[in-house]
Amino acid sequence: MLAYIIRRVAQSVLVLLITGFVAFSMFSYVGDPVENMLGQERTQADVDRLREQLGLDQPFVVQYAKFLGQAVQGNFGLSYRQGRPVSDILSERLPATLELAAVSGLMALAGGIGLGIFTAIRRRGVGANVIMTLSLVGVSLPTFLIGILLIYVFAVQLGWLPSFGRGEVTDLGWWTTGFLTVSGLKALVLPAITLGLYQMTLIMRLVRTEMLEVLRMDYIRFARARGLRERAINFRHALKNTLVPVITITGLQLGSIIAFAIITETVFQWPGVGLLFINAIQFVDIPVMAAYLMMISVMFVAINLVVDLLYFAIDPRLRVDGRSGGH
């Protein structure tokens, strides 16, 4: 088990080093920041001063070493577009994204597991079939269309909920939250549904498939033969074994919630890091892109590592085999 953990941690470090290299290469080879930052009426002195200020006049190796050192401290230099430290901009925007991701993740998990169990148990029922068909529509509906649809119905037509922004936020000094005001909570509803719906359908379909596989097993048949009640079989015997793969996938989905937040944030002009990233791509703001990449890869790697270890802890079979192959 120890060897397995060491291997997984080593792999995580490798991923971070590689993304670090990608981020650094972006700095070195993509676009000319000086070109982007200075307007038409620049003098050579301006150019030189800025190059020196940004450290672009130093050799490659020095720049790379400096980049790694700075990145570990969370320092990614100045945004080409806003001229402010990237770390400041990111930490300002991060609470909005995390709050949105947390709410929609919880919604997806609760809804997905509940509906998944329901559709598996009532496999041939009308309700289950309707939900399954709807879920296929949900999977095919791109996230941004769901968002637009919700805006059209609830903001344009009914006028119940705001169509953009975060509403009124409370500043706690190091964190801004929208949970404490009515307008903040109202603004959260549509983006959270938009972001969570796709994940919910995924989790639901997964739970259903796993549950159906498990319900076919001999031990379930044996439990039936013993005369246990359906409720006990479904929830005590079947659900437990269903949840093992669900935990893995859900953990991995957590990462993609943060990534898909980019789309939701753009649709709703939600002032989070995703919107920041899209704007950075549009304006080729390399420091922001690189910092976002590094931040999100740290998150993904951490999530993957935790999920893998959790998987290992939950499924005793893996411990007996001594290895899981890492896939």
Add this chain to the structure above:
Amino acid sequence: MSDHQVELQTRRTPGRFARAWDSDLAYSFRRTPVAVVSAAVVLILVLSAVFAPLVAPYDPFDPASLNLMNGFTPPGQPNALTGETFFLGTDDQGRDVFSTILYGMRISLFVGFSAVLLAMVIGVVFGLLAGYVGGWVDSFIMRIADIQLTFPAILVAMLIFGIAKGITPPEYRDQMAIWVLILAIGLSDWVQFARVVRGATLVERSRDYVLAARLVGQRPFAIMIRHILPNVLNPVLVIATISLALAIIAEATLSFLGVGAPPTRPSLGTLIRIGQGFMFSGEWWILLFPAATLLALALAINLLGDWLRDALNPRLR
């Protein structure tokens, strides 16, 4: 999923059995109304996109045929100023929405097909190499695949798009956007193909026919392409179908976010992006019709892929 398909193939011997299996699939197709309907929808949409210059009543990219006075004509009603009627209305510049959808779908489908093709070629080559050569080649390729899988495909595509945009000079960006999109989506999606092909190749490699080919003195390259490849192609086609729907949605998403097809050569996603701006002012048709087309296309391909996967999975029979 891949395991079942591998299993299916090991039981299958070419020849009469293959034909029986084929007709089995055809039988299942005829018996599944959903599959027939979605196949018809896909066919109609693809054909009307391919023949857009013949089907579309106007050429939305020809400035000469545009009349700004026709702007914001509601669908099916004559324009108040010019008296012209448009089946699905016009947008702000007086472009016929029906025509822009046909031309937009062309770009969406072109990007989708090309991206899947690119992903398929890369994935099949790497999968064959990893599975047949094994050793450090296998570990190296699959390690890269693992690392890429850590990140959602759409994020990888955005990043590739961003980098490519930074590299291309500003004056070429609009022209290159379509190709950059194909590259970005294709590169973000090869891992699935590689994994499935690798798994199937591992099974095929130990077969007698491969041994025979090796004994005859065939080169590894020829064995991979001529002998193993045809036997691992079926699961690849299933994945390609599902990937196509995903690629079309990915393209639309990127274009919608403003990091895809430019307004001068709009895809369905770009049209939706344009239409969204008019949602609040009541010109709903500029948004609704492209969105509905995208949805119909993605849903039909998804349903087709779903049916194909189930039809090829013996456990669900």
